[in-house]
Amino acid sequence: MTQPPSMSAAGSGLRLTLRGIGHAYRALTVLQDIDLTVAPGEVLALVGPSGCGKSTLLGIMGGLIAPAAGTVEASGSVADDCLNPVTYVFQDFALLPWRSVRDNVALPLEPHLSRAARAARVDEVLALTSLTAFADAWPRELSGGMRQRVGIARALAVRPACLLMDEPLSALDAQTRTLLLEEFAGLIARAGITTVYVTHTLSEAVRIGHQVAVLSRRPGRVRALLRIDRPIEGRRAADPDLLAMEERIWAMIRDDAATAERERIDAPD
Amino acid sequence: MRRIDGPVAFRGGGFAPRARGWAAAATLIGLVLLWQALEMAGLVPTLFLPAPLAIGRTLWALTLSGELWKHLSASLLRLAIGWTVGTVFGIAVGLAVGLWSALRSPVMAVVAALFPIPKIALVPLFIIWFGIGEGSKIATLGFGVFFPTVIATAGGVDAVPRGLIRMGQSFGLSTWKIVRSIVLPGALPAILTGFRVTTSIAIVLLVAAEMIGAERGIGAFVLAAGNLYDMDALLAGIVVLSALGLIVAWVIGVAERVLLRWR
Ligand SMILES: Nc1ncnc2c1ncn2[C@@H]1O[C@H](COP(=O)(O)OP(=O)(O)OP(=O)(O)O)[C@@H](O)[C@H]1O
Numbered sequence: 001m002t003q004p005p006s007m008s009a010a011g012s013g014l015r016l017t018l019r020g021i022g023h024a025y026r027a028l029t030v031l032q033d034i035d036l037t038v039a040p041g042e043v044l045a046l047v048g049p050s051g052c053g054k055s056t057l058l059g060i061m062g063g064l065i066a067p068a069a070g071t072v073e074a075s076g077s078v079a080d081d082c083l084n085p086v087t088y089v090f091q092d093f094a095l096l097p098w099r100s101v102r103d104n105v106a107l108p109l110e111p112h113l114s115r116a117a118r119a120a121r122v123d124e125v126l127a128l129t130s131l132t133a134f135a136d137a138w139p140r141e142l143s144g145g146m147r148q149r150v151g152i153a154r155a156l157a158v159r160p161a162c163l164l165m166d167e168p169l170s171a172l173d174a175q176t177r178t179l180l181l182e183e184f185a186g187l188i189a190r191a192g193i194t195t196v197y198v199t200h201t202l203s204e205a206v207r208i209g210h211q212v213a214v215l216s217r218r219p220g221r222v223r224a225l226l227r228i229d230r231p232i233e234g235r236r237a238a239d240p241d242l243l244a245m246e247e248r249i250w251a252m253i254r255d256d257a258a259t260a261e262r263e264r265i266d267a268p269d
Numbered sequence: 270m271r272r273i274d275g276p277v278a279f280r281g282g283g284f285a286p287r288a289r290g291w292a293a294a295a296t297l298i299g300l301v302l303l304w305q306a307l308e309m310a311g312l313v314p315t316l317f318l319p320a321p322l323a324i325g326r327t328l329w330a331l332t333l334s335g336e337l338w339k340h341l342s343a344s345l346l347r348l349a350i351g352w353t354v355g356t357v358f359g360i361a362v363g364l365a366v367g368l369w370s371a372l373r374s375p376v377m378a379v380v381a382a383l384f385p386i387p388k389i390a391l392v393p394l395f396i397i398w399f400g401i402g403e404g405s406k407i408a409t410l411g412f413g414v415f416f417p418t419v420i421a422t423a424g425g426v427d428a429v430p431r432g433l434i435r436m437g438q439s440f441g442l443s444t445w446k447i448v449r450s451i452v453l454p455g456a457l458p459a460i461l462t463g464f465r466v467t468t469s470i471a472i473v474l475l476v477a478a479e480m481i482g483a484e485r486g487i488g489a490f491v492l493a494a495g496n497l498y499d500m501d502a503l504l505a506g507i508v509v510l511s512a513l514g515l516i517v518a519w520v521i522g523v524a525e526r527v528l529l530r531w532r
């Protein structure tokens with residue numbers, strides 16, 4: 001994979017600041033007093049038991065859900081060719097089945113760019129995600145892994161300053177997951193995109209995060225915030241430090257996860 | 270205890286119907302041939318039901334004299350205008366109902382109240398409102414097509430996955446862009462299925478409307494032939510209507526194959 005020159009612009013980037021975020025669905029409080037900061041170009045991995053409000057928090061960060069309390073601030077400078085500073089990557093890919101790969105990637109560019117400029121950008125991000133050969137395929141013809149590559153290509157096409165990824169790999173098999181994670185980590189690190197990465201898989205969290213925020217079970221609060229001070233590119237899955245970190249996080253959420261799971265079974269919502 | 274010994278029998282067949290164009294054509298042709306054979310064998314009196322050959326001869330004569338085209342062209346024009354008017358308004362209202370909760374219940378209540386009314390019963394009313402000429406006929410078709418289109422479109426919009434709309438919002442797309450690029454294409458399969466229903470409704474209403482105060486049109490022609498007990502001409506008109514229905518259904522089938530080839 002090649003690196004486009006325009007995406008390596010250093011010195012820019014978005015800082016994401018969450019202050020006192022709280023949220024409730026009717027009587028159900030899902031988030032309480034969340035304070036988090038993601039520095040420009042940093043990756044925050046968000047883990048926590050099922051139903052603790054991770055997707056809700058990401059929705060709040062992306063402006064798709066209005067929080068009941070608190071504020072989210074995005075500050076910093078973005079490149080001139082950035083068309084959607086804060087951009088989502090979806091767990092279920094959210095591709096339009098009636099559009100080819102190429103046209104799916106072009107969708108968010110359509111209101112902004114001429115046909116020629118669109119085609120150039122689409123070709124560029126398809127090359128970046130190794131999808132060039134599938135540009136004219138329908139989504140139904142792709143494997144799950146390739147569909148999420150399209151999701152990533154579409155997100156990169158708008159030159160985001162911040163990526164919000166909600167379990168982007170959880171619909172995929174373990175092998176594809178490992179391969180794609182490496183790929184995403186490289187793309188994000190090289191483009192210097194501020195990223196929030198929600199996952200259930202702790203190995204993914206320690207592989208991709210500069211910070212790992214561990215949420216408690218519902219109502220979700222930040223239970224621990226761990227820093228991993230080493231560059232994302234070049235981290236190895238077998239790194240003993242990362243494995244130790246994974247152990248620590250697992251110890252923190254094990255009881256929570258078990259309780260949350262029991263509650264899910266007792267009171268399915 | 271029971272011993273099992275031997276090859277596993279195949280049981281995964283069936284439940285996968287496929288369209289066979291030749292079978293459809295062969296069935297229709299076979300039925301016509303059978304009908305002709307029964308007549309020639311004298312099993313059905315020609316006064317009771319004219320033979321296909323006699324109907325064919327009448328059709329041919331009507332074509333040569335220009336009589337057929339005179340009626341058919343008038344009918345086609347009404348059909349095209351009436352169906353298009355009903356469809357355009359129906360899709361617009363269906364989209365609105367599917368998208369805005371303020372409109373949903375009020376409009377659907379009106380639709381539920383007016384849809385079951387036979388539009389044929391309203392023709393005298395339409396004549397008072399829109400005149401005895403083209404206006405009342407087009408209104409009859411338009412109203413008949415409008416309600417099922419609203420229902421099909423609103424259902425299609427409801428079936429568009431919410432996640433796709435959220436995706437559009439997450440990229441900052443305008444409401445209009447989301448409607449155009451996500452909601453409408455997502456609702457298109459349901460809308461096209463609705464077309465199958467509304468084109469048939471339109472043809473039925475067309476003939477009914479043309480039977481009141483029209484000089485031209487297949488409906489008027491059929492009515493006149495019926496009054497004279499000219500069974501050959503009557504059946505010729507009916508064959509034309511049936512062929513019209515077949516052609517329209519075929520066109521929609523082609524449209525579905527082209528527009529929905531992503532499925
Ligand atoms: N639109 C909604 N209306 C009502 N309740 C909701 C809604 N969305 C989510 N919830 C509830 O809020 C809680 C948090 O949901 P959320 O999807 O944010 O959790 P999550 O941490 O992403 O879970 P998972 O790990 O299973 O994806 C859950 O109990 C869920 O049932």
Ligand SMILES: [Mg+2]
Nearest residue numbers: 054055056166
């Ligand atoms: Mg979630």
